[in-house]
Amino acid sequence: MASTDPPAQSSGPRPRGHSHTHSHSHSGPLELSAAEARRARLVLAAIVVPLIIATLAGLVVLWPGKSSLVGSRPFAAEGASLETAEITSLDVADCEQAAASLGAVSDGSLLADAVCARITSGKGRGLTLPVHIPAESRSPADVGDRLRVMYTPQALAGGTPYVFVDYVRKAPVAALAVVYLLLVVAVAGRRGALSVLGLVLATAVLVLFMIPALLELAPPMWVTLVGSMAMMLLAVYIAHGVSVRTTTALLGTVAGVVITVAGSLWGVGAANLTGAVGDDVLALSALVPGLSLRALLTCGMVIAGLGVLNDVTITQASAVWELHAANPALGRARLFTGGMRIGRDHIASTVYTLAFAYAGTALPLILSASLIDRAVVDTLLSGEIAEEIVRTLVSSIGLVLAIPATTAIAALLCRTTPVASPRDRS
Template sequence: MAHGHPHRASSGVDEEVEVAGPARTALLVSLGLAAVATVAGLIGWWPSGDASEVESAQFAAEGVTFPSGEVREVGEPCPLQEAPPEGCGLLTVRVEDRTVDVMAPPEVFSAGIAPGDSVELQKVPGADGDEPTYSYFATDRDSTLLWLLVLFLVVVLAIARWRGLFAVIGLAFGATVVWWFLLPALLEGASGVGVALTGASAIMFVVLYMTHGLSLRTSTALAGTLVGIVITGVLGVIAVSGARLTGISDDTGGLLRAYGGGLDFPSLLGCALVIAGLGVLNDVTITQASAVWELRAASPEASRWEVYAGAMRIGRDHIASTIYTIVFAYVGTALLVLMLLSIYDRSILDLRSTEHLAEEIVRTLVTSIGLVLAVPITTAVGALVAAPSRPAGSDL
């Protein structure tokens, strides 16, 4: 029976790769259904703003303001393990129309605060016409954050050019989804994993196509990413429930519980697992899809199995390096916690079931499993879509 001629992808190396019609149709239909489910999730869980499970919390008492001032003099820091001498730990700050002395914690001095630095103070108005009181609140770090942001944008745009620009725009879109959809929906008591899957899917649809272009190669990476997200979400629910994790492992969780006792914290942890693995997952799937297309372009007559096997050799190396990335990223963010655990009179293995450590072990293993499984899935989809070349004149 004769079949239609294969179709080709749209740009770059994609133009050199023949595409199998049935595989392409199945891929696009699956992504279409995923898009419909994503839109349905956005509509169903879109926050109304009226039924938050968390009470509105005022950051400071009424009338309290946070003016910025310039440090004029830096005193001696107070010793940590001794009775502090009188007058230690003071910063002299010029703020508004006056000069005030404020106490600052020792770590502020250890960080190297110096005259000329800008600090943010907390100003409490005085009662019955009394003078306001000032206290140290934070060091103003805007200048450092600004030049780092500018350097980041310059480096990305100079090296990645238009693709880098689209990646930055995609990053801004992802932040918008998190801030305006994911967080408010969670605060209204929506399903943590459901909201995470919906938000992650919406982000990936926009970010991948915006950054890498509309092509079947990008669609293959998107399909692998979505499957990896689902695997991570399902495993997260099972692991959190099986380990009886509470989802509250630090003071931040306890404070949030104080404001919103109706929140489902294990469900929030499941949401965090999905979001935590999103960036790395996207990285490996786009790499695998690109590997399949490059191998197919270089060997147009190779069998699907040969292309799959070649791409998987690349994928295995990528898996190994990415797992290192996940683990060491955790070590870097939790360095102080690990240092504290290391000085206890129990080994870290004895403490593995504590809430904080068990939560991070589950987070690392669940995201790694989703990542590893996404590699062969993405590679298989790509090998099916990127068909071998057929002899000229063949209708088979």
């Protein structure tokens, strides 16, 4: 396996304390001797190459066929069409006459939440007509906002042939994406650009392989393991390069994924989680007969922790190799304990990272559950919230155990240099 870590330069010995200044470094060459770098590459290649071959074989075997269900259901009903519109007034009275001129007759029930919008596509292009917006989507509406609307000719008699579907968000989302890319490249340079490329390719694995394969009822856990491995290989090696350091981190990430898989399987089974919570999940179950919602829940737990998991293993692998480069005489036990002193800081900072992330995502669910008059424990252990709690705990366990696993792998790969005794030096 190729490595971007060059052999050591003859820069003389460095003090032990110097190593701590590199504890959070993700970049920079490792100062290893040519022989040690070669040995580490051979050991890592013997482990990683079979993993790569197994991942490629898994992709070939599990790759979904042409009968994928993705995009198989029409978005609009027969006869209806998806169009665009622009709000011209929040007062529907400004365009009721226009609706009446088309022969529309309304009892006012639908027009109560309607706005005036100029149709910008389709047969009604150029007309300003009422567009019904549900109450829950009405608050952000303002003059000039662009909408996606559903045109249904049969609804003309009711006065609202155009019904709100969603807001058009292309411009603001594209602007945020451009700002994000510019900042990443400006701050992180070439490595930042490669990280974004790795993210794009990993997302492609999710969209082109994992989602279609799960919909085709391929074994969910195998799809998750193969897909996760492919995502990690692309993200890690493209962003950080092929090196001893990143390969060590990759093995630590694999260990964390295996632990997370085992924990999620046990947690979902022991807690009797069904995965059948939320209207979207129930609709999916009806549309894809035979899809195991429990298996899907388990897969989601694994995928959710990949990003943070990879981040801590990269940092931890760097810490151990830098400790070794600073003092090659450190034994493996000392390397492990020194690395874990740094790893404890990572654990302390990541304990609440996933918890806060999941709490923020599930905030509406938590607020809805808090309105119910029942004991706090019963609320926390209800199906919807229990899923989030188990997801957080399982991902956190995998994250915490990946740190000592990565530290141990890195320490075992290091070849220590015995310190010569005074007799030997004489």
